[in-house]
Amino acid sequence: MTEDAEHRRLIVAGSGIAGLSAAIYAARSNNDPLVLEGVEPGGQLTLTTDVANYPGFPEGISGPQLVNDMKEQATQFGAEIDHGVVVDVDRAERSSAGSRGGSPDDDSERPFRVELRDGTVYTCDAFIAASGASARTLGVPGEDELMGYGLSTCATCDGAFFRDEEMLVVGGGDAAMEEASFLTKFASTVHIVHRREEFRAEDYWIDRVNEQVEEGKIEIHRNTELLEIHGSQAEGVDHVTLAEHPEGHPSEKLDDPDTRTYDFDVGAVFLAIGHTPNTDYLEGTGVRTDDEGYLITKGGRGGGQTRTDVEGLFGAGDVVDFHYQQAVTAGGMGAKAAIDADEYLEDVSRAERAEAEAAADD
Numbered sequence: 001m002t003e004d005a006e007h008r009r010l011i012v013a014g015s016g017i018a019g020l021s022a023a024i025y026a027a028r029s030n031n032d033p034l035v036l037e038g039v040e041p042g043g044q045l046t047l048t049t050d051v052a053n054y055p056g057f058p059e060g061i062s063g064p065q066l067v068n069d070m071k072e073q074a075t076q077f078g079a080e081i082d083h084g085v086v087v088d089v090d091r092a093e094r095s096s097a098g099s100r101g102g103s104p105d106d107d108s109e110r111p112f113r114v115e116l117r118d119g120t121v122y123t124c125d126a127f128i129a130a131s132g133a134s135a136r137t138l139g140v141p142g143e144d145e146l147m148g149y150g151l152s153t154c155a156t157c158d159g160a161f162f163r164d165e166e167m168l169v170v171g172g173g174d175a176a177m178e179e180a181s182f183l184t185k186f187a188s189t190v191h192i193v194h195r196r197e198e199f200r201a202e203d204y205w206i207d208r209v210n211e212q213v214e215e216g217k218i219e220i221h222r223n224t225e226l227l228e229i230h231g232s233q234a235e236g237v238d239h240v241t242l243a244e245h246p247e248g249h250p251s252e253k254l255d256d257p258d259t260r261t262y263d264f265d266v267g268a269v270f271l272a273i274g275h276t277p278n279t280d281y282l283e284g285t286g287v288r289t290d291d292e293g294y295l296i297t298k299g300g301r302g303g304g305q306t307r308t309d310v311e312g313l314f315g316a317g318d319v320v321d322f323h324y325q326q327a328v329t330a331g332g333m334g335a336k337a338a339i340d341a342d343e344y345l346e347d348v349s350r351a352e353r354a355e356a357e358a359a360a361d362d
Contacts, residue, residue, distance in 0.1 A: 004121075005113065005121040005122055005123045006121075006122050006123075007122070007123045007124065008032065008033075008034045008122055008123070008124045008125075009031050009032050009033075009124065009125050009126070009345065010026055010031045010032065010033045010034070010124060010125065010126045010127070010128070010341055010345065011033070011034050011035075011036065011112070011114055011122060011124040011126075011127050011128070012026070012033050012034070012035045012036070012127075012128045012130055013036050013038065013086045013089075013114075013127070013128065013129050013130060013131045013281075014035075014036075014037075014038050014043065014129070014130035014131040014132055014278075014317065014319070015035055015036075015037040015038060015041050015042055015043065015067070015071070015081065016040075016042060016043020016044065016045060016067070016130065016132050016317060016318075016330065017043065017045060017066075017067075017070070017317065017327045017328075017330040017331045017334065018043075018130040018132070018316040018317025018318070018319075018330040018331065018333055018334035018337070019035055019043070019128070019130035019131075019316070019317070019334060020035070020067065020070040020071060020073075020074050020334070021070070021316075021330070021331040021332070021333075021334030021335050021338070022128050022130055022316055022334035022335065022337045022338040022341075023035045023074040023079040023081070023334075023338075024070070024073055024074045024077060024079070024335075024338075025334070025335045025338030025339060025342075026079065026128075026338040026341065026342065027074055027077035027078040027079040028077050029338065029339075029342040030078070031126075031338075031341070031342060031345060032078060032079075032080070033074075033079045033080070033128075033338075034079075034080050034082060034122070034124075035074065035079055035080065035081045035082065036082055036083075036084040036085070036086050036114075036116065037081065037082065037083050037084065037085075038085055038086065038131055038132075038278070039085050040132070040134070041067075041083070042063070042064060042067035042068075043067070043132050043317075043318075044132065044134075044135065044153070044154075044318075045063035045064075045066060045067055045327055046063050046064050046067060050062060050063075050158075050161065051063050051066055051157070051327065052160065052161075053156075053157070053326075053327075053328070054066060054327055054328060055328060063148075066327075084116040084117070084118070084120060085116060085117040085118075086114060086115070086116060086117075086131070086281050087115055087116065087117050087281055088113075088114075088115040088281055088284055089112055089113070089114050089115075089127060089281055089282050089284060089285055090112070090113045090115075090284035090285060091111055091112060091113070091284070091285055091286075091310070092111060092112055092113040092123055111124075111125060111126075111311065111312045112124050112125075112126075112127050112285070112312065112313070114127070125312060125345060125348060126312045126313075126314070126341045126344055126345055127312060127313050127314070128306075128314045128315075128316060128334075128337045128338070128341055129279070129282060129295060129308075129313065129314065129315045129316070129319050130315075130316045130317045130319060130330075130334055130337070131278040131279070131281075131319050132277075132278055132317055132318040132319055133275035133276060133277040133278060133294070133318040133319060133322070133325075134275060134276050134278060135153035135154075135271065135274075135275050136271070136273045136274045136275065136276060137153070137271055137273075138170070138226060138271065138273070140226060140227060140228055140229060141227075141228045141229070142228055142229030142230060142231070143229060145232075145233065146229050146231055146232075146233070146236075146237055146269075149231070149232075149233045149236050149237070150162070150231055150236035150237030150267065150268050150269065151229055151237060151268075151269045151270075151271070152268070152269070152270050152271070153270070153271050153272075154270075154325070155169070155179035155180075155182050155183050155270050155272070156179075156182060156326065157326070157327075158268075158270075159179075159182060159183045159185070159186050159187075159268075159270075160186055161268075162186060162187070162267050162268040163186045163187075164186070164187070164188050165186075165187060165188060165266070165267030165268050166187065166188055166189055166191065166265060166266045166267055166268075167183050167186075167187040167189075167190050167191065167266060167267065167268045167269075167270065168190075168191045168192075168193060168226070168240060168264070168266040168268070168269045168270070169183065169190060169191070169192050169193070169269075169270045169272055170193050170194075170226050170269070170270070170271050170272060170273060171192075171194065171271070171272035171273045171274075172192075172194035172195070172196060172198075172199040172200050172201065173199070173200045173201050173272070173273075173274065174200075174201045174202055174205050175272045175273075175274060176192060176194070176201065176272035176273070177192075177199070177201040177205035177206065177208065177209050178205060178272075179270055179272045180192050180209060180212075180218055180272075181205070181208055181209060181212060181218075183270070184212055184217040184218060187217075187268075189216075189217065189218070189219055190212075190217060190218045190219070191218075191219050191220075191221060191264075191266065192209070192218060192219070192220045192221065193221045193224045193225065193226055193242065194220070194221070194222055194223075194224065195223065195224065195225045195248055195249055195250070195251075196222070196223065196248040196249070197222050197223055197248055221242065221244070222248075223244055223245055223246060223247065223248040223249075223250065224242050224243065224244045224250065225242065225243050225244075225249070225250050225251045226240055226241075226242060226269070227240075227241045227242060227243050227251065227261070228240065228241040229269055230263075236267065236268070237266060237267060237268055237269055238265070239263050239264060239265045239266060240263070240264050240266055240269060241261065241262070241263055241264075242261070242262055242263075242264050243259055243260070243261045244259065244260045244261075244262075245258055245259045245260075246258060275318065275322065275325070276293070277289075277292065277293045277294045277295070277318070277319050277322070278319060279293045279294070279295060279319060280293075282295075282313075285310050285313060286310065287308050287309065287310045287313055288308065288309050292322065294319065294320060294321075294322050295308055295315035295319055295320045296308065296309070296320075297314075297315045297320050303339075303340065303343060304340050304343070305336055305340065306320070306333060306336050306337040306340045307340055307344075311344075312341075312344060312348075314337040314340055314341050314344075315337065316330070316333040316334045316336065316337035317330035317333055317334060318330060320333065321333065
């Protein structure tokens with residue numbers, strides 16, 4: 001390589017719970033991890049004002065505080081945390097013989113080249129992708145101001161904070177049906193708002209929701225869209241503005257006389273319109289993903305569960321997990337990734353020592 005690239009033993013992309021858990025375990029294993037925070041330092045948890053379901057905090061803890069405490073813990077053990085944003089990861093060029101031997105400073109024989117948005121380039125022996133998934137939002141007025149203050153993208157994280165409130169769930173897929181069903185444990189009534197007549201969810205979830213409609217726990221607002229969220233950070237969500245059109249997609253037909261726009265009182269709003277895994281920067285590695293872009297890892301019961309099909313590349317947290325998406329499960333997966341990476345790096349070191357010894361004997 002002609003560029004000046006600093007080499008690191010292990011790089012972790014992402015500073016949410018998965019990334020920081022990986023950093024803590026990797027640092028304790030003397031792997032000197034470099035954590036690159038990404039575009040959302042701290043991950044989605046920084047949008048949560050109160051975390052009441054993370055073990056060990058019976059009084060709860062704020063999302064930002066939990067993240068900051070984990071950063072401090074990681075750095076105490078020797079991890080380095082940088083504000084860098086990864087834009088590209090590629091498998092670095094190998095020597096013509098395909099060997100990993102040779103000089104330790106020969107960057108051309110390292111497995112990964114990591115480029116940051118500011119042009120900085122690193123190489124590393126192992127890479128943990130813990131870059132998460134970004135919850136999709138609507139971009140409606142009030143969304144930015146009230147995220148974390150009555151507006152949420154995670155019912156299981158925040159539903160219990162709004163007991164006996166009228167709650168509104170936006171979406172028509174499995175996630176929306178599942179979250180609406182979950183919220184019936186706390187809400188006076190759950191209102192599902194969907195912009196079309198038909199849901200995209202599986203029949204199982206539609207049947208389950210319909211049962212709860214019959215029980216009076218859920219009300220469905222078809223062909224309806226959320227236009228605006230009203231409230232304040234001090235008082236939370238007060239009400240929303242909705243639009244309804246008999247043929248669906250009312251936001252595209254606001255001038256149509258058949259479109260009805262009205263205010264609706266709710267105490268909490270949950271957006272359940274999907275997530276986008278942050279994996280675009282890994283395209284150069286050729287790593288396998290599913291149709292939605294989530295990393296495919298080995299899984300199973302034994303070691304190496306977080307390995308991908310690319311040697312030395314591991315995945316942890318919401319960048320892999322599209323189902324549980326909880327802080328505690330992300331943390332566990334981050335720990336697994338660090339342990340898997342440590343075992344991989346030890347294997348690499350043993351192979352290099354054996355190769356060096358064989359070369360010396362020649």
